[in-house]
Amino acid sequence: MRASAICCSLDPVALDALSRLGRKIHVLAGQTLVWEGDESILVGNVLAGMLKLSTVTGDGREQIVGIVYPSDFIGRPFGRDSHHSVTALTDASLCVFGRSAFDRFAHEHGEVEHALLARTLVELDRARHWMLLLGRKSACERVASLILEMSARLNAEQEIALPLSRQQMADVLGLTIETVSRSLTKLKHAGIISLPGTRRLTIDAPDKLKRIADG
Amino acid sequence: MRASAICCSLDPVALDALSRLGRKIHVLAGQTLVWEGDESILVGNVLAGMLKLSTVTGDGREQIVGIVYPSDFIGRPFGRDSHHSVTALTDASLCVFGRSAFDRFAHEHGEVEHALLARTLVELDRARHWMLLLGRKSACERVASLILEMSARLNAEQEIALPLSRQQMADVLGLTIETVSRSLTKLKHAGIISLPGTRRLTIDAPDKLKRIADG
DNA sequence: CGGTGGGTTGAGAACTATCAAATCGAGTGG
DNA sequence: CCACTCGATTTGATAGTTCTCAACCCACCG
CATH class of the missing domain: 2.60.120.10 (Jelly Rolls)
Known part of the structure; x- marks a missing residue:
């Protein structure tokens, strides 16, 4: 304290x-x-x-x-x-x-x-x-922004232990759980992130992620 | 001052x-x-x-x-x-x-x-x-909420002199100008508001408007 | 009287939600 | 150790909203 x-x-x-x-x-x-x-x-x-x-x-x-x-x-x-x-x-x-x-x-x-x-x-x-x-960002941009924000506030290295469930991510981003999931797999297939487990995430291309997040 | x-x-x-x-x-x-x-x-x-x-x-x-x-x-x-x-x-x-x-x-x-x-x-x-x-409200709910908010903060009577253009309303609500316009006409056709001029608005059914705004 | 800028309306495309099914994963009990 | 189960997640198909693009309208102004 x-x-x-x-x-x-x-x-x-x-x-x-x-x-x-x-x-x-x-x-x-x-x-x-x-x-x-x-x-x-x-x-x-x-x-x-x-x-x-x-x-x-x-x-x-x-x-x-x-x-x-x-x-x-x-x-x-x-x-x-x-x-x-x-x-x-x-x-x-x-x-x-x-x-x-x-x-x-x-x-x-x-x-x-x-x-x-x-x-x-x-x-x-x-x-x-x-x-x-x-108000203004697409689903993918929102997910990218959230990943970067969590990474910064948890001062995580490359790998992040996600503190949020998919439902909670959806509730932060104003999306549904399915849309969050689809955005994550899209980022994965683009080679920008990896998802070694359901609650683990690594950022493989931070610069690309930032470009997406910023719209 | x-x-x-x-x-x-x-x-x-x-x-x-x-x-x-x-x-x-x-x-x-x-x-x-x-x-x-x-x-x-x-x-x-x-x-x-x-x-x-x-x-x-x-x-x-x-x-x-x-x-x-x-x-x-x-x-x-x-x-x-x-x-x-x-x-x-x-x-x-x-x-x-x-x-x-x-x-x-x-x-x-x-x-x-x-x-x-x-x-x-x-x-x-x-x-x-x-x-x-x-994050969570539909276009119509957003427009209804904005009308009520402006009405409250301007302590307007029934009729409000809108301080915002349609584009500015859209920028506050995270919508496009067309969607704002369509939501307004929908509320008008439902008998909840009137639009005596492009920058004037009266609330005809405040209770219904509140119900819509609150989701 | 034609231009101009804001506002409205319409048609179609794009995106996200919804509903449903399949898959995955961690914990459980045999 | 392994099958099982339950909840969470992913994936798929479809529907619904909102966006985009275009046309139109209207009030205002020179």
């Missing part, structure tokens, strides 16, 4: 106070921490594992609106309710705070608000960039 | 200092203030008029990733470069600051950072909500 970005700028006394507010929790893959529309009670940051942020339409179509990696922040400070669900994709551990206590603490410690603002601005840039993908 | 949310919590001395940093500018419809990828030099808030935030793919497909209304904040504090262009949709006037000067000021005035954080969190929620639309 000491290494996480939200508290890294605090002096020892404040850090101690903050750590008294928080507690460490573990969740299993598939568990949902926060439900869309619920009151926002928890905030915190991820120590290990990955989670998804998702929303659904009235008739149940799901869209993943964000993927949360270790050291990322989750939850909605300064707001009544959460606009999306938070669900563990893998087993995960987090350091969480009660929202109102965290809000008060942040309000008294400008460094925390500053760090949170910096992160939120980065997340907003990322979300808007993803809107380009969802 | 005194009414804009970024500075509304400042004491008179700080407010005076901030107003010395800023200047008021006017832009004409169509003018671009910031280009995607350029260094982020300006920040500020909108006094009157509307602007769009947009990005393009490598081959020129455009996606509008945000619409900026009066009193909204534009620009990217605390970051090297802007990830999207900022272009006026209508004639507009803004109160702008040099980014580095604003960054310094904000860093010294927690209230400003707090206000900025609150706004950024709201924008992030909005962007993620729009991702659901782009």
